Amino acid sequence: xxxxxxxPVARRQAVAEAVFRVVVRDGVEQASLRNVAVEAGLAIxxxxxxxxxxxxxxxxxxxxxxxxINQRVMAHVQSLQDRSDPRRPAERVLSEVLPLDDRxxxxxxxxxxxxxxxxxxxxxxxxxxxxxxxxxxxCRRALTAMSEAGTIAATHDVTLESERLAxxxxxxxxxxxxHPDRMTPELxxxxxxxxxxxL
Numbered sequence: 411x412x413x414x415x416x417x418p419v420a421r422r423q424a425v426a427e428a429v430f431r432v433v434v435r436d437g438v439e440q441a442s443l444r445n446v447a448v449e450a451g452l453a454i455x456x457x458x459x460x461x462x463x464x465x466x467x468x469x470x471x472x473x474x475x476x477x478x479i480n481q482r483v484m485a486h487v488q489s490l491q492d493r494s495d496p497r498r499p500a501e502r503v504l505s506e507v508l509p510l511d512d513r514x515x516x517x518x519x520x521x522x523x524x525x526x527x528x529x530x531x532x533x534x535x536x537x538x539x540x541x542x543x544x545x546x547x548x549c550r551r552a553l554t555a556m557s558e559a560g561t562i563a564a565t566h567d568v569t570l571e572s573e574r575l576a577x578x579x580x581x582x583x584x585x586x587x588x589h590p591d592r593m594t595p596e597l598x599x600x601x602x603x604x605x606x607x608x609l
Contacts, residue, residue, distance in 0.1 A: 421456075423474065424450055425446060425460060429449075434520060441468065475520050479506075489502060508598050515587070552575075
């Protein structure tokens with residue numbers, strides 16, 4: 411009987427998903443090598459085979475989260491070229507970062523957990539900054555598309571408005587994670603829509 415071949419890429423991804431489940435359920439501080447191994451159904455030695463340290467495992471998981479969010483958002487970015495009603499594509503793209511369903515809610519929980527952990531874990535700072543910058547870049551792209559289509563006032567400073575919009579999205583995300591019964595998906599979308607309309 412030949413030994414079972416393990417795909418290292420798939421195994422590392424499976425470990426990242428186990429990290430996600432632990433963090434969503436119990437917080438970053440509970441995502442130890444041992445707890446993640448149990449969650450993934452692996453021996454702790456298997457985790458150590460793919461990751462040099464706990465830090466390495468967490469960094470990989472954050473990178474996997476960033477990649478997942480980027481893939482989904484970028485699938486919608488092309489729609490910003492729709493000149494018939496640029497506000498609707500902008501709303502659709504920007505809604506991808508809000509906790510509007512189970513998947514996006516889990517991603518928002520992970521985002522909040524990891525960026526909060528970066529305050530005391532220097533290895534996470536560059537990843538937190540990528541998330542911070544990525545949101546602002548997305549806001550700038552959406553508002554630039556609206557500006558080029560003439561649907562926002564020419565007097566608006568797109569750079570400043572991008573910061574304002576990113577702050578609004580951050581607030582809606584935090585409220586949606588911490589107070590989901592009050593900041594419902596419907597309310598979050600309505601607030602975003604009203605903001606875009608106000609421009």
